Amino acid sequence: MLTAFLFNSSAHQFCEMATEGAKSFARRDRLLEIEQKVRGWWDEKDVFRAEPGERRPGPDEKFFGNFPFPYMNGFLHLGHAFSLSKLEFTAAYHRLRGANVLLPFAFHCTAPRIHSYQDGGVAPFPAKLEPLGGKKIFLAAATLRPETMYGQANAWVLPDGKYGAFEINETDVFILTERAALNLAYQNFSRFPQKPSCLLELTDKGTGIVTSVPSDAPDDYMGLHDLRTKPALRAKYGVNDEWVIPFEIVPIINIPEFGDKAAEKVCLDLKIKSQNEKEKLAEAKRLTYLRGFTEGTMIVGEFKGRKVQEAKPLIRAKLIELGEAIMYSEPEKGLCQGLEMNVL
Numbered sequence: 001m002l003t004a005f006l007f008n009s010s011a012h013q014f015c016e017m018a019t020e021g022a023k024s025f026a027r028r029d030r031l032l033e034i035e036q037k038v039r040g041w042w043d044e045k046d047v048f049r050a051e052p053g054e055r056r057p058g059p060d061e062k063f064f065g066n067f068p069f070p071y072m073n074g075f076l077h078l079g080h081a082f083s084l085s086k087l088e089f090t091a092a093y094h095r096l097r098g099a100n101v102l103l104p105f106a107f108h109c110t111a112p113r114i115h116s117y118q119d120g121g122v123a124p125f126p127a128k129l130e131p132l133g134g135k136k137i138f139l140a141a142a143t144l145r146p147e148t149m150y151g152q153a154n155a156w157v158l159p160d161g162k163y164g165a166f167e168i169n170e171t172d173v174f175i176l177t178e179r180a181a182l183n184l185a186y187q188n189f190s191r192f193p194q195k196p197s198c199l200l201e202l203t204d205k206g207t208g209i210v211t212s213v214p215s216d217a218p219d220d221y222m223g224l225h226d227l228r229t230k231p232a233l234r235a236k237y238g239v240n241d242e243w244v245i246p247f248e249i250v251p252i253i254n255i256p257e258f259g260d261k262a263a264e265k266v267c268l269d270l271k272i273k274s275q276n277e278k279e280k281l282a283e284a285k286r287l288t289y290l291r292g293f294t295e296g297t298m299i300v301g302e303f304k305g306r307k308v309q310e311a312k313p314l315i316r317a318k319l320i321e322l323g324e325a326i327m328y329s330e331p332e333k334g335l336c337q338g339l340e341m342n343v344l
Helices: 002-017 026-045 078-096 115-120 127-132 146-151 178-185 218-229 231-237 262-269 278-295 308-321
Strands: 062-064 100-102 136-139 154-157 162-167 172-176 197-203 209-212
Touching (some): 078 100, 218 231, 218 262, 262 278, 278 308
Parallel strands (some): 136 172
Antiparallel strands (some): 154 209, 162 172, 162 197
């Protein structure tokens, strides 16, 4: 696409010059004819169109390049085109090898960065967040049902309290409560053995983060239902309409008599009107969780067709293997000696 843009302007100028004077331009005109023919092939075959594939490309199956050209605040010179030719050649090489190549056209205003502007500019993030620089940061959401992650629609965050950014190793940081960080430290998930490493304390934020699967968890279903049907509730917590209204439940498990949207079915059967009906929701949870584990069948994902009780440990192991989850254990009832909590 970039090449075609440059040739368009040059071809137009050369054609205007073809009739000037008595000098022959036969060889040049022949090259322009070849150019026009080849450009026609390019357009016909969509040679420079890069479309995403149906699967994730391998290391040698994709190539992306970008060369901002021309600069907008100065005169062009041969060096610009020379530098561009290096990238264009590389893109053509990868294209001939069958890679999906994306080489978009771009303008650039200032050419190489101007250090005086850079030094006087705004820092990339506030100084308070500097300890998190270079780290991979995760909102650590808890779940007891890894098999339901296929149907996760949102996450629930407690709107008040305190939590912090804790290092669980040299590179990864979890956002969670101090108590949860202490538990993880004694499970070998801390930069320092058996000692939480807090990089930053965050106040007036959420303390508890849990996944939400409204297809199979009655509490999640009613919570999402209330947000979708009650504008005042959305306004109270600063939830925009487009965050909740357009989304539908994702069916992931089929349970005999309950279907593939068990939480919705049970909540309707028990005539639950809101998330504040705790006793009814507790009964709904008992029914869906028990029947889901003992009789449910996965209808999506790698373990489609397997019973939930078979798929659950397999999915848990898969998430841990892929580095997308870690095991987290809650301690039993604490025993105090003096003012300190004992850890056995």
